Amino acid sequence: MATVVAGARRRAQRDGDRQIDTAHLLHSLLESDPEVRAAFESGSQVAxxxxxLVQRSIGYGLRWQSRVEGAQSRVDGAVGVTPVAGWSPAAVAAMEAALARAAERGDPQAGGTGLAGGTDLLAALVGDVDCRAVEVLRRAGVEPADFCRYAGGPSRQA
Structure with missing residues (x-):
């Protein structure tokens, strides 16, 4: 997950965004985690x-720069998440949900070192119907609910 976070941070800085958001996390997951890429039906979906996501970095995401993602998010009540400097509330909620998923299945790394797997984060991202990652998936013709089943967890979509 450190690789995913570092990649998301670099993307946010390069794109001129004030915060790491869920689309940055999704982009970094796709680039760094083969298990996440395997969750897609085909390579053409990934492409x-x-x-x-690349369009976002060259202008597609400009409309997102003017608002904070996740102020009204539904994942684990993101409105009440502890603010983290440089992170959108939805991205913080997704990371917290990924850690909780890993801890629930008894992952020994989830508690002490705060690590979760890429599919934990993917499931958390698609669990928030209002986040930017879900918007990107839908625009690409990918059904976000399919990933909740793949990752073995219930959808938190309302």
Whole structure:
């Protein structure tokens, strides 16, 4: 997960965004985690999603720069998440949900070192119907609910 976070941070800085958001996390997951890429039906789905994410970095995401993602998020009540400097509330909620998923299945790394797997984070991202990662998936023609089943957890979509 350190690789995913570092990649998301670099993307946010390069894109001129004030915060790491869920689309940054999704982009970094796709680039760094083969298990997450394998969750997609096909390589063409991955390519379409990456295409939208690249468009974001060259202007597609400009409309997102003017608002904070997740102020009204539904994942684990993101409105009440502890603020983390440089992170959107939805991204913080997704990371917290990923850690909770890992801890629930008894992952020994989840508690002490705060590590979760890429599919834990993917499931957390798609669990927030209002986040930017889900918007990107839908625009690329990918059904976010499919990933909740793949990752073995219930959808938190309302």
């Amino acid at each position: 379409r999603v990456l295409g939208y």
